[in-house]
Amino acid sequence: MKTPDYVYGPVPSRRLGLSLGVSPIPKKTCNYACVYCQLGRTDYMTNTRQNYFPVEDILDEAKAVIEGGTAFDVITIVGEGEPTLYADLGKLIRGLKRLSEKPVAVITNGALLFDVGVQAALLEADLVLPSLDAADEGVFKRINRPHGSLKFDQVIEGLRVFSQKYKGQLWIEIMLVKGINDDEDALSGFKALLETLRYDRLYINTVVRPPAEPEVEAVDPEVMGRAVDILGGLPIDLLESNGFHSDIEDDREAVLSIIKRHPMNQFEIEAFLERRGCDEVKDVLNALRRDPLVATVLYKGYETFRMK
Template structure:
């Protein structure tokens, strides 16, 4: 049974540049959100609201998390995020507290900041270890253009809420700004954002751009040079985190890629074995492996006439190097490795 078949509200763990190996928790149905951002990689918002509800049963979410922690548990962060705005779940605070009782893995929340004006939401978020809020605009005109918010949301209240949250929360705040060419990257907007950042005082500011297919085709990415220019204007602690999306991935589910990389981070596997373990057609796995080997995240190694795939990227580099060193040092090691591959 694949991860996706086993869990309804958990996803990943996904390889996140900011959080390492991040176990995602999805607390709202797809595209239930306060915003309808032009750059949203999930498409247009289908249910735009500011009403906090128990959109998915909190007990079921916690049961899944407990199961994951018991049977796998490998993650650097447990992250409330997913396919909409997590603070819309009215039991978010309770779920954060329960998650922290279940594990020592730090708990993070990704939020678009829309409900930061609400003291109750800020109180609930303050139960987490790290908050990753977004702020894409500092003028109302740009706010409406880039985030297309629910009609009862006001930018000044959101920025004020972020400022108050900084005073109330002792954990880390990593603010993300998604830059869209010609929409929120002009001199005036960047100067206003710089002023807002000075008020909010986040620990880090991450600059991103439209590297994945957006909700609206006209939402275009900034070039690397343009991103660096914005970084220079904002000054420290701004840093660029945008990662280019490579063509072979466009036709594949990112969760599938993540699951495959996780799988071969633990054991080198043949294409057929990956296909078998993931219950996925060999042609799809072959396409995915081509993209991953082209991008340098996975290496193909021939051993005893068979091609094995090994994950090499970032967090797995150490483990993969260990595998590389031992593989195939001797026939005994190779035999052990083969036995490890048995289901």
């Protein structure tokens, strides 16, 4: 079986269970260059929506995977870039909903929620999970490093308007980064913004996987506790994960199919391979370390593997 082009997983989501991923955007194509991004630095910065791949091709691959009997809890449009940059997003969502009764979720940075076309497309989804990482323009530029055409007030107003229009589940995630958006002023600013939004859940996260910029650090546990007290959200590290999955028979290719879109650390790879009955776990890991297309990042005492 070849490595999928658009559909991957299922991979574990701490919020959504087993997530069948759909990636309609080329690798590292985004309108943000977030300092904490687990995929590394943005390769292609754009704020122009376009059809990077034919929607029919994406749906054909999704159909083949779904009809193959793969078990999953949710179809998640996310992948390797910002999915709202895909011009046929609405058509893609409608097509996926015809293929499965499972919910369709979209994970987005929320930058284009002011765009009426993006709003219309996302209204079709069962769940929308936008990010909210800043409470003012200065922090917005520092942490998200947005495309030059994006302005903080416009982005926040888009989130506010969409939150009132949307009838599905809206789950907001705040990513806290030490020394950037974790002080009392920032938390108070988040609280004020959240009071203007209609949302169903709030998740509070911090840096876990190797970030785009090496100086970026997770917040201290006491800061996370303070954020939870002030904002009332749920720390995402308390959520459980069901483990990675791939239908690809070859163990190394199975790992590659996952890390193409979702970085894995050495322990996740070991557990994944052991569940598959692999007897050559160390050999697979060594092969990944030697692979010129794989980046091996040492972070907080363990190795994380992701595609270059």
